[in-house]
Amino acid sequence: MSSPHIFEGHGVGQTMFRVMAALVPGIIVYVIAFGPSILVSLAIASITAVAVEALMLKIRDYPVKPFVFDGSVLLTAWLLALSIPPMSPWWLIVTGTVIAVVFAKHLYGGLGNNLFNPAMVGFAALMISFPAYMTHWPAPMALTSAHLGFADQLSYMLTGSLPAGMDVDAINMATPLDTLKTQLHLHHTVSEVLRMPIYDVIGGKGTVWIAVMYLLGGIYLWRARIITLHIPLAFLGGLFLMAAFFYLKDADHYVAPWFHLVTGGTMLGAFFIATDPVTAASTPKGKIIFGLGIGALTYVVRVLGGYPDGVAFSVLIMNAFVPLIDAYTQPRVFGHVKQEEASR
Amino acid sequence: MLTAIIVMAAIALVLGAVLGYASIKFKVEGNPLVEQIDALLPQTQCGQCGYPGCKPYAEAVASGEAAPNLCIPGGPGAGQAIADLVGVPYEPLGGEAAEPAPKAVAAIDEKTCIGCTACIKACPVDAIIGATKQVHTVISAVCTGCGLCEPACPVEECIIMDPVKTDIGNWKWEYPTYEVKKVA
Amino acid sequence: MRTLHTFHGGIHPPEHKSESNGRPIAQAPVPRHLVVSLRQHMGAPAKPLVQPGDKVLKGQLIGEPAGFISAAVHAPTSGTVTAVEPMTVPHSSGLPDLCVAIEADGEDRWAEHSPIDYKSASPQAVLDHIRDRGVVGLGGAVFPTHIKLQVNGKLETLVINAAECEPWITSDDLLMRERADEIVKGIEVLQHLLQPAETLVGIEDNKPEAIAAMARAAEGKGIDVVAVPTLYPTGGEKQLIKILTGKEVPSGGRPYQIGVVCTNVATVYSVHRAVNLGEPMISRIVTVTGNVRQPGNFEARIGTPVDELLQLAGGALPDTSRYIMGGPMMGTPLPNSGYHVQKASNCFIAASDSLFPPEPPAMPCTRCTHCAEACPVNLRPYELQWFIRGKNFDKARAYNVFDCIECGCCSYVCSSNIPLVQYFRYAKSELMERDREKRAAEMARQRSEMKQQRLEREKAEKAAKHAAAAAAAAKSETAEDKAAKQAAIAAAVERAKAKKAEPQNTENLSPAVQAEIAAVEERRTKSGEAVNEEA
Ligand code: SF4
Numbered sequence A: 001m002s003s004p005h006i007f008e009g010h011g012v013g014q015t016m017f018r019v020m021a022a023l024v025p026g027i028i029v030y031v032i033a034f035g036p037s038i039l040v041s042l043a044i045a046s047i048t049a050v051a052v053e054a055l056m057l058k059i060r061d062y063p064v065k066p067f068v069f070d071g072s073v074l075l076t077a078w079l080l081a082l083s084i085p086p087m088s089p090w091w092l093i094v095t096g097t098v099i100a101v102v103f104a105k106h107l108y109g110g111l112g113n114n115l116f117n118p119a120m121v122g123f124a125a126l127m128i129s130f131p132a133y134m135t136h137w138p139a140p141m142a143l144t145s146a147h148l149g150f151a152d153q154l155s156y157m158l159t160g161s162l163p164a165g166m167d168v169d170a171i172n173m174a175t176p177l178d179t180l181k182t183q184l185h186l187h188h189t190v191s192e193v194l195r196m197p198i199y200d201v202i203g204g205k206g207t208v209w210i211a212v213m214y215l216l217g218g219i220y221l222w223r224a225r226i227i228t229l230h231i232p233l234a235f236l237g238g239l240f241l242m243a244a245f246f247y248l249k250d251a252d253h254y255v256a257p258w259f260h261l262v263t264g265g266t267m268l269g270a271f272f273i274a275t276d277p278v279t280a281a282s283t284p285k286g287k288i289i290f291g292l293g294i295g296a297l298t299y300v301v302r303v304l305g306g307y308p309d310g311v312a313f314s315v316l317i318m319n320a321f322v323p324l325i326d327a328y329t330q331p332r333v334f335g336h337v338k339q340e341e342a343s344r
Numbered sequence B: 001m002l003t004a005i006i007v008m009a010a011i012a013l014v015l016g017a018v019l020g021y022a023s024i025k026f027k028v029e030g031n032p033l034v035e036q037i038d039a040l041l042p043q044t045q046c047g048q049c050g051y052p053g054c055k056p057y058a059e060a061v062a063s064g065e066a067a068p069n070l071c072i073p074g075g076p077g078a079g080q081a082i083a084d085l086v087g088v089p090y091e092p093l094g095g096e097a098a099e100p101a102p103k104a105v106a107a108i109d110e111k112t113c114i115g116c117t118a119c120i121k122a123c124p125v126d127a128i129i130g131a132t133k134q135v136h137t138v139i140s141a142v143c144t145g146c147g148l149c150e151p152a153c154p155v156e157e158c159i160i161m162d163p164v165k166t167d168i169g170n171w172k173w174e175y176p177t178y179e180v181k182k183v184a
Numbered sequence C: 001m002r003t004l005h006t007f008h009g010g011i012h013p014p015e016h017k018s019e020s021n022g023r024p025i026a027q028a029p030v031p032r033h034l035v036v037s038l039r040q041h042m043g044a045p046a047k048p049l050v051q052p053g054d055k056v057l058k059g060q061l062i063g064e065p066a067g068f069i070s071a072a073v074h075a076p077t078s079g080t081v082t083a084v085e086p087m088t089v090p091h092s093s094g095l096p097d098l099c100v101a102i103e104a105d106g107e108d109r110w111a112e113h114s115p116i117d118y119k120s121a122s123p124q125a126v127l128d129h130i131r132d133r134g135v136v137g138l139g140g141a142v143f144p145t146h147i148k149l150q151v152n153g154k155l156e157t158l159v160i161n162a163a164e165c166e167p168w169i170t171s172d173d174l175l176m177r178e179r180a181d182e183i184v185k186g187i188e189v190l191q192h193l194l195q196p197a198e199t200l201v202g203i204e205d206n207k208p209e210a211i212a213a214m215a216r217a218a219e220g221k222g223i224d225v226v227a228v229p230t231l232y233p234t235g236g237e238k239q240l241i242k243i244l245t246g247k248e249v250p251s252g253g254r255p256y257q258i259g260v261v262c263t264n265v266a267t268v269y270s271v272h273r274a275v276n277l278g279e280p281m282i283s284r285i286v287t288v289t290g291n292v293r294q295p296g297n298f299e300a301r302i303g304t305p306v307d308e309l310l311q312l313a314g315g316a317l318p319d320t321s322r323y324i325m326g327g328p329m330m331g332t333p334l335p336n337s338g339y340h341v342q343k344a345s346n347c348f349i350a351a352s353d354s355l356f357p358p359e360p361p362a363m364p365c366t367r368c369t370h371c372a373e374a375c376p377v378n379l380r381p382y383e384l385q386w387f388i389r390g391k392n393f394d395k396a397r398a399y400n401v402f403d404c405i406e407c408g409c410c411s412y413v414c415s416s417n418i419p420l421v422q423y424f425r426y427a428k429s430e431l432m433e434r435d436r437e438k439r440a441a442e443m444a445r446q447r448s449e450m451k452q453q454r455l456e457r458e459k460a461e462k463a464a465k466h467a468a469a470a471a472a473a474a475k476s477e478t479a480e481d482k483a484a485k486q487a488a489i490a491a492a493v494e495r496a497k498a499k500k501a502e503p504q505n506t507e508n509l510s511p512a513v514q515a516e517i518a519a520v521e522e523r524r525t526k527s528g529e530a531v532n533e534e535a
């Protein structure tokens, strides 16, 4: 044993559980906007994640208890569940979670060793394999007359059957981002599209308020010194700048930058996903580059790419650059004249 | 089609130029292989590799005559590094003899020494001083611990290899116990 | 008001100063048995000058400096030397080290000692005087003070380090409250020696009494007492210099390179006693705190048993399980109280599991970067531990592991409870060992080449000689010559035999040694016989 003899570190578990607590306000608003099905998603993802994690730890001969209770796998499960459509069938959630935990986390060496954000790997795998399920979100409750009760939602998720007289199209609709993209392709202008009922003042109905709650949660994380603001601000800034540039050029075909900030996975991505410490850049400068990169790429995928949202892919792409970014952004060490490239 | 070919050719040219430039700019001023190998050897000069010293062994490895795994004091560390340098696979030298002996320095029992100078001749680094019929002594700071003087000495129990003891001066911090994984 | 600067990172651990700073410094009685280590300072251990049975006086030199970086050691009281041998010393290795044990005679009689008039003496004479009084830095690193004060060239700033940023420790605080005038006298000695453009005393702002006392004593002496924000490790030499002057000591360098000398306040006090009173460094102020009934500060002789200090502090409470010498951030853990006060011992903390809960088991690093945010040197502890765990020491060096000051901030904040500092200490000692080995190998290589060359030269010479001799012999050898030679050879053999019977290098020796040689001879013949029997 050697010095120091006092410690402040709360353990990985506490950090993870506080991050999850910061997600709760967003989840509450989520339930109000889309109904309680998200809770079922969260439950399915959590149970699967814990089971798979325990199994993997057993196989890899690691102590199960401390690692399951470090909360990291639960957080992964939650982020995945919050990223995919809330009324996804159970097998979709399970598949995504298994991919996230087994392939993205444990095959890379488990906690702390994975190069790519596990939740986003799960998301991306689902997006590529089951695009139809991943692009159709239930309409916000405020918009649909075909109201599904909790029991109906549950039975749909577990068995795929809907109450008599309803079909999938009646309850599902494209997301605000998706709608915008499709409509712009049909040569409508932005202002025409935004008059559609799915949109609220500046974003999608319901989703705006979820985004605001995520923002508040993110601010809590910053105040609690769990994250620094480098990555979120750079992410939002990068996205905003790209959007502003095109918006100022052509407001008819490019939607306003604030729209981008409150729709899709922006806020969740900026404060909860991109900030995952294991897979993010770690130097102050590196964090800014990392965040800017995600923001800019997100815009590119959203506007030019084939997928409705780009957060997941952007995060994964930037994850791949993290070792490089870190190596080239080592800060100046005390007493050194200028920063030396430690990458030598 | 034509554009494609031109583009590919252009890329090839550019990359070729870059590579060519890099090879000039970052050229490693090579010390001859022998010296590079010699630098990786512990310079104990003990001859346990079967050659009369580190340099001859380095020469033998460089010419491909000897395997890179014969240096016992250097252990797998030196072996691996040499194997990487000359580009041959490294195989650990098996057997008990391959275990490097704990670091030691020679000490001459001054009451037993007969002043024969046999050890002086044996010492590869001139770490022993003395003259005929005078008591010899070892400069321990220079001794590599090769042990060649021990068999050279005609007197029993005159030269002993004294294992280097740990004291506060040369004590090293230990690797922290870090038991994440179950101890197998 | 000066503009203060900042350094990166730092932490705010609970201070725990009020436990021990409420009572004045108490004189610890001279103990009956003292154990004085000969390695009380950075550098080579002192060479013992006494033997068991010797009578020593208080302040008498018992260990002389060996080498350039080394320091003198003195007898803390008068009495009899009972042993000079390796004994347990407070060191992280737990290894014994050479110590002088003294049994006090209770008279506490001074050896001759005299002050030096530093104003009229030459600077070198004052430095020598300080060196001979065994003054070393009392801030923790125990670097010999006379070396630190040897500066050529202009000095801009003299910094007196009175930050005392480690939790629990209050010895400097109390010293400043009670003996500010003496401290200032010590500062004046340094000012005279170094002629700095300015003199700054940096005190953390959680010690208002000490600041007030020092400011009062320093009035009109050209000394600036500066309150610095409380933040660990402000008391680090390089950190305090940065805060006060904005200048950074270059990596691997020393403060004088940027025109600064920094000394701990307790050291300055010892300089005053050495120069103005002639007293060697034989006592110091020690904080005894933690799990004891009445924590406080004691002026104790070097070599005082820790147990006696604990008794003075009301005794350790029953659930005490271990001790710490120094503060909780950088102190040396001690398994029990069977140690003795060293020059480096600014504090002894009795620790129990409730006061100092053991660190929870380590988890893998999540790269949360809290450690990097806390590091006062702006290192990347998570990258370093990653390299070190992979035994990639060269990479650790490239990421500046040698700039780590082992302050412990990173381990303190690590959310995975990784013993980061221990990794860095391990890597440093491993790297230093490798460098040593490299140097040794280089030397061996050169020496072996030299020997090779010499042998070849000798061979060539011999060959030349032989050739010449053979040529000469062929010309002039006659039968008479041959006979004479034979006779000569026979005579030589006779002589050799006679010599063997009576070795000459054992003449003129004391009877004891003669007897020893006889024993060896016997052993030799016996072992020879044994070999013969075996053969
Ligand atoms: S112990 Fe070293 S690495 Fe850790 S915070 Fe202190 S200086 Fe930085």
Ligand code: SF4
Pocket: C364, C365, C366, C367, C368, C369, C370, C371, C372, C381, C382, C385, C410, C413, C414, C415, C416, C417, C418, C420
């Ligand atoms: S504080 Fe600990 S867990 Fe966090 S980055 Fe540093 S070493 Fe890793």
